[in-house]
Amino acid sequence: MRDPYLLLGIAEDADDSAVEAAYLAAIKACPPERDAARFQALRHAYEQLRTQRDRVAHALFDRTPPEPADLLDRAAPVGAPRRPDRALVNSLLRGED
Template sequence: MIDPYRILGVEFAASDETIRSAYLAAIRESPPERDRERFESVRAAYEAISDRRRRLAHQLFDHSPPTLDDLLSAVSSDFVPRPPSENRLLRVLGAK
């Protein structure tokens, strides 16, 4: 699973009430009838961090690697590829 804080749009130090209100807002934006996949990801994110105990367990024990879909969704829509700088090219090529 990708970062549940990112899915819900809350900060790492958010309170239980803030997380719950973000969850309810996300559910209203994407009900299961309209977007089942988004609904399930929001629900799973909320279940992972819904209270202090679960946040701690997620922080300590969730080391699952992200899927390709998780990685692609993490790239924001404003991402623009650009050519590498000359210094980066030289470093990658091993030039001194």
Template sequence: MLTYYLVLNVPFDASDEDIRNRYLQMVKKHTPENDPERFRKITEAYEAIQTERKRIASKLFGSFNVKDYEEALLSLVEAREVKRRGATLHELFQSEKNS
């Protein structure tokens, strides 16, 4: 359940309309031609939490069909899109102190 919210980057208390709008934004950005794997994950996440009824059922009965914890952790890691950024001077100095 958590991975679906992370994939769509919506809060847990998001309305049906907020989820739908976010889904449409992401589908426009990650088309099946450009990024088929990301598109599949976005669509799967949307289908799982698109309505309040599905979200409640998922919370009650669970959504993880994963038998292995490593697979569950991997799916959480892959849920978010990687955003690259440069380290700040403060972070560089902190890492130097810790070394």
């Protein structure tokens, strides 16, 4: 499962209004008629992070392993396509940030 923070493009310390604004901007950019799968992923991410309580529950109880796309999103800065180095990917796999 994709990291909902990366999917919505928000920081982990975002408040409720920032989460809602990011969600609304994301679904405006990608309506369900254009890409239904992405819309469902955005909706699921928003449901996981909607309130402070949901974000705390996600941080405490969500232990799904990251997908390769999550690792690549964290390894490469936006706008700079490059192959991440092996040490960075290994540190992300170990859970070091």
